[in-house]
Amino acid sequence: MNSAEIFALSDSYIAATYNRFPLALVKGAGVKVWDADGNEYLDALAGIAVCNLGHCHPRVTAAISEQACRLLHVSNLYHIEPQARLAEILCRLSFADKVFFCNSGAEANEAAIKLARRYGDAVLGEGRTRIITMRDSFHGRTMATLTATGQQKVKTGYQPLLEGFDYVPFNDIAAVAAAITDKTCAVLVEPVQGEGGVILPAADYLERLRQLCDEHKILLILDEVQTGIGRTGKFFAYQHSSIVPDILTSAKALGNGFPIGAMLASDRVLTHFGPGSHASTFGGNPLASAAALATIATLRDEKIVEKVAEKGAFLVAGLRKLQTEFPELISAVRGLGLMIGVDLKTPVGEIVKSCLERRLLVGSAGANTLRLTPPLIIKKTESETLLRILSEVFSDV
Numbered sequence: 082m083n084s085a086e087i088f089a090l091s092d093s094y095i096a097a098t099y100n101r102f103p104l105a106l107v108k109g110a111g112v113k114v115w116d117a118d119g120n121e122y123l124d125a126l127a128g129i130a131v132c133n134l135g136h137c138h139p140r141v142t143a144a145i146s147e148q149a150c151r152l153l154h155v156s157n158l159y160h161i162e163p164q165a166r167l168a169e170i171l172c173r174l175s176f177a178d179k180v181f182f183c184n185s186g187a188e189a190n191e192a193a194i195k196l197a198r199r200y201g202d203a204v205l206g207e208g209r210t211r212i213i214t215m216r217d218s219f220h221g222r223t224m225a226t227l228t229a230t231g232q233q234k235v236k237t238g239y240q241p242l243l244e245g246f247d248y249v250p251f252n253d254i255a256a257v258a259a260a261i262t263d264k265t266c267a268v269l270v271e272p273v274q275g276e277g278g279v280i281l282p283a284a285d286y287l288e289r290l291r292q293l294c295d296e297h298k299i300l301l302i303l304d305e306v307q308t309g310i311g312r313t314g315k316f317f318a319y320q321h322s323s324i325v326p327d328i329l330t331s332a333k334a335l336g337n338g339f340p341i342g343a344m345l346a347s348d349r350v351l352t353h354f355g356p357g358s359h360a361s362t363f364g365g366n367p368l369a370s371a372a373a374l375a376t377i378a379t380l381r382d383e384k385i386v387e388k389v390a391e392k393g394a395f396l397v398a399g400l401r402k403l404q405t406e407f408p409e410l411i412s413a414v415r416g417l418g419l420m421i422g423v424d425l426k427t428p429v430g431e432i433v434k435s436c437l438e439r440r441l442l443v444g445s446a447g448a449n450t451l452r453l454t455p456p457l458i459i460k461k462t463e464s465e466t467l468l469r470i471l472s473e474v475f476s477d478v
């Protein structure tokens with residue numbers, strides 16, 4: 082099928098929940114993707130921070146193919162070797178003692194919310210189940226996670242929402258302190274707000290949140306669905322700080338494009354998730370676990386995370402140079418590793434469209450922020466191409 086045929090079929094039969102660009106991608110390799118008419122694009126979005134190893138990384142593809150020939154799926158009623166090995170590696174790479182597997186970021190956050198409520202009820206006192214989350218946060222689209230999300234646009238029309246969430250501004254410790262009551266069991270926060278506009282935490286934000294949570298004996302839950310798996314230059318973003326969370330959620334890049342989610346936690350908390358308390362049919366099935374195992378092994382063997390800070394700094398420096406050239410268009414540039422936001426004074430939608438016309442895929446976030454989350458394997462020459470195309474786009478405005 083050509084692109085026009087795919088657009089027509091898609092528009093006829095797929096629920097119109099997405100504002101899709103006129104683009105149908107059929108093939109990918111590294112930082113490049115191709116549309117159904119054979120045009121090549123530079124992908125600086127990577128499925129929104131999913132394909133950290135680039136598209137169709139040969140090791141991930143080989144692991145998926147091999148596992149697909151051996152065993153696709155069995156129930157979590159039985160032991161699954163790749164799942165157990167993946168859990169071990171995730172624990173070794175983090176603070177966690179154990180892992181619960183699911184299929185997406187929203188599901189990982191659902192698990193975290195459920196576990197926090199159980200913990201609160203059992204340890205802190207009956208009914209201590211309220212969770213504090215941040216304004217402009219994003220935690221997913223299920224009923225619980227859209228309620229946890231601090232953005233009105235994902236909630237419209239879905240009342241009644243779930244009970245039990247209180248919202249405070251991001252980066253405001255005093256507001257968190259004021260919101261903690263004798264009903265609070267946890268604080269849920271993204272170490273860097275992604276969908277909210279690539280908002281970085283203040284230098285000591287996580288430390289002070291940790292301290293507050295400890296003082297009140299409540300849990301600190303980090304949503305690392307977007308920031309995890311090397312995106313910010315550490316395997317998990319909290320590792321830029323000196324703290325550890327009680328619960329951490331992961332998904333997006335964990336399987337480099339194969340759907341898998343995980344909730345990591347300490348034993349102290351996870352003992353409240355006993356047999357029968359939570360489950361998922363597909364969570365951590367052999368195929369998903371094989372994809373994630375290959376993803377993490379490749380990150381480690383090729384020392385990819387270690388190079389993210391330098392690659393991010395190169396892009397941010399290039400973007401700051403563009404800011405000095407186009408001060409009437411760009412108001413701020415910021416990033417942590419390869420999670421980068423460019424605040425615009427011109428509508429971001431127009432810029433994203435112009436980039437697409439010049440065969441560059443980028444995203445938007447927050448009110449008016451251009452979002453760059455390229456594959457972590459991006460080479461210097463590819464970053465230069467990215468900056469050149471952006472420069473051309475800004476010149477055209």
Ligand SMILES: *Cc1c(COP(=O)(O)O)cnc(C)c1O
Nearest residue numbers: 185186187219220221275306307
């Ligand atoms: C994408 C995202 C989610 C939701 O993940 P899904 O896999 O789409 O359910 C949750 N939290 C954060 C921080 C995200 O970026």
